[in-house]
Amino acid sequence: MKPHIVVLGGNFAGLGAAQKIRQYCGDSVRITVVDRKNFLMFIPNIPAEIFENRDPSRTLRMDLPGALEKDGIEFIQGEVQALDVESRTVEFLPNERPGSAAETLHYDYVVVAMGNRLAFDRIEGFAEHGHTCTDFYYGNRLRRYLHEEYRGGPIAIGSARFHQGDGTKDIRLYGGHAFPSAEAACEGPPVETMLAMATWLKQHGMGGPEKITIFTPAGLIAEDAGEEVVARLLDIASGMGFKYVNNGRDIARISGEGVELASGTSIDAELKIVFPDWVPHEFLRGLPISDSEGFVVTDVTMRNPRYPTVFAAGDAAAITVPKLGGIGHAEGDIVGRQIAKDMGRMQAEEADQPLEPVVYCIGDMGASQAFYIRSNSWFGGSEQVLKMGHVPYLLKMQYKNLFFKTHGKVPDWGLDVSRLLAEKIFAA
Numbered sequence: 376m377k378p379h380i381v382v383l384g385g386n387f388a389g390l391g392a393a394q395k396i397r398q399y400c401g402d403s404v405r406i407t408v409v410d411r412k413n414f415l416m417f418i419p420n421i422p423a424e425i426f427e428n429r430d431p432s433r434t435l436r437m438d439l440p441g442a443l444e445k446d447g448i449e450f451i452q453g454e455v456q457a458l459d460v461e462s463r464t465v466e467f468l469p470n471e472r473p474g475s476a477a478e479t480l481h482y483d484y485v486v487v488a489m490g491n492r493l494a495f496d497r498i499e500g501f502a503e504h505g506h507t508c509t510d511f512y513y514g515n516r517l518r519r520y521l522h523e524e525y526r527g528g529p530i531a532i533g534s535a536r537f538h539q540g541d542g543t544k545d546i547r548l549y550g551g552h553a554f555p556s557a558e559a560a561c562e563g564p565p566v567e568t569m570l571a572m573a574t575w576l577k578q579h580g581m582g583g584p585e586k587i588t589i590f591t592p593a594g595l596i597a598e599d600a601g602e603e604v605v606a607r608l609l610d611i612a613s614g615m616g617f618k619y620v621n622n623g624r625d626i627a628r629i630s631g632e633g634v635e636l637a638s639g640t641s642i643d644a645e646l647k648i649v650f651p652d653w654v655p656h657e658f659l660r661g662l663p664i665s666d667s668e669g670f671v672v673t674d675v676t677m678r679n680p681r682y683p684t685v686f687a688a689g690d691a692a693a694i695t696v697p698k699l700g701g702i703g704h705a706e707g708d709i710v711g712r713q714i715a716k717d718m719g720r721m722q723a724e725e726a727d728q729p730l731e732p733v734v735y736c737i738g739d740m741g742a743s744q745a746f747y748i749r750s751n752s753w754f755g756g757s758e759q760v761l762k763m764g765h766v767p768y769l770l771k772m773q774y775k776n777l778f779f780k781t782h783g784k785v786p787d788w789g790l791d792v793s794r795l796l797a798e799k800i801f802a803a
């Protein structure tokens with residue numbers, strides 16, 4: 376009987392971890408991925424599809440069982456409902472049709488890669504008055520509003536407050552730097568949406584940046600991208616005419632008239648595009664592997680310190696801050712190496728490379744341009760790179776194409792070539 380590795384979640388972190396486990400462990404393990412849906416949602420490109428008026432559910436969906444089958448990885452479509460780390464079991468509900476009975480799956484190793492709940496349900500007035508671009512449904516709702524109903528009024532874009540939890544308090548990065556704390560889960564998307572929206576307004580003869588207010592709960596928007604990068608971005612944005620509201624603390628309410636922030640500031644807006652709190656799944660809260668909020672605690676090798684057969688990768692892990700797919704991708708690789716070490720397939724020296732998180736983000740700005748950020752200074756590293764222009768846009772689109780073509784196995788050289796092109800050869 377081969378050890379059974381169960382991966383919970385099959386989007387960026389889950390698919391990546393499962394593929395890396397197979398790559399490094401070969402046929403020494405049996406791998407099962409459980410996800411409530413049978414496709415991968417390519418989330419980072421949803422904003423670009425909205426502005427180009429393309430339905431993201433048609434262009435950004437990748438067949439998951441087919442991708443997994445290429446590596447002999449089993450797939451179960453089911454809703455994970457409980458994880459028992461003492462008996463090493465996962466309870467799930469097969470969800471192709473309603474009425475199924477709950478089933479139990481035994482694991483030798485489990486990888487929690489189920490992302491988070493995006494808590495729109497905690498924002499008063501969101502369903503009636505809010506918009507966003509975090510999934511296909513909301514993306515299409517915003518796309519239709521923008522292209523069919525928008526009357527040309529002011530626009531507010533920003534984030535609710537993030538609650539990080541205490542799961543990172545003992546972690547040191549880049550040779551001893553204490554883990555920073557974030558007040559927003561992921562502010563690349565609001566910055567990207569703001570820039571692309573301004574281009575869209577211009578292209579449609581409806582104004583430009585002066586119509587848009589960007590707000591953040593924090594003192595500095597997208598602070599995880601590094602102070603120099605953000606200072607440059609803010610300089611460019613204020614020069615273009617965007618309005619900026621910081622220290623908003625949280626979104627208190629969305630109404631027909633605009634957004635009310637917990638700081639007391641109100642922003643008048645016809646169109647309200649918001650990003651919520653990233654909240655752990657309810658059943659993870661209170662488990663002995665979880666932190667004060669319910670994020671899964673790991674060390675820098677993505678292993679839970681109390682339960683060494685439990686791993687986490689991607690947004691579900693406490694250490695993944697900000698919540699970025701690029702960080703989840705690196706974590707999936709580390710999980711694969713750690714399990715290969717346990718299987719006797721990799722030497723400790725090669726397997727025990729710690730996570731060194733990097734904010735790596737390419738955001739669409741419209742008109743075939745994009746910004747490119749590669750920075751680790753917030754975590755204690757020394758790099759902060761910001762580039763803007765047509766080459767980052769090409770890279771963003773090509774990355775997606777390469778991802779689909781390789782069924783998620785973007786070769787490392789793909790990232791290296793992107794970096795070379797964006798930073799050295801076509802540096803703007």
Ligand SMILES: Cc1cc2nc3c(=O)[nH]c(=O)nc-3n(C[C@H](O)[C@H](O)[C@H](O)COP(=O)(O)OP(=O)(O)OC[C@H]3O[C@@H](n4cnc5c(N)ncnc54)[C@H](O)[C@@H]3O)c2cc1C
Nearest residue numbers: 384386387388410411419455489490689690698699700701
């Ligand atoms: C608009 C937008 C733009 C972004 N742009 C970038 C970017 O440019 N670069 C970047 O690095 N990151 C970006 N991100 C962040 C990135 O999308 C996330 O960090 C990434 O998707 C996290 O991957 P994950 O696999 O951990 O979680 P997810 O992608 O959330 O996947 C979780 C998976 O678990 C499954 N699941 C959840 N609960 C259950 C359950 N109970 N039972 C069964 N299955 C379950 C879900 O169906 C899903 O497939 C962006 C995010 C947004 C919203």
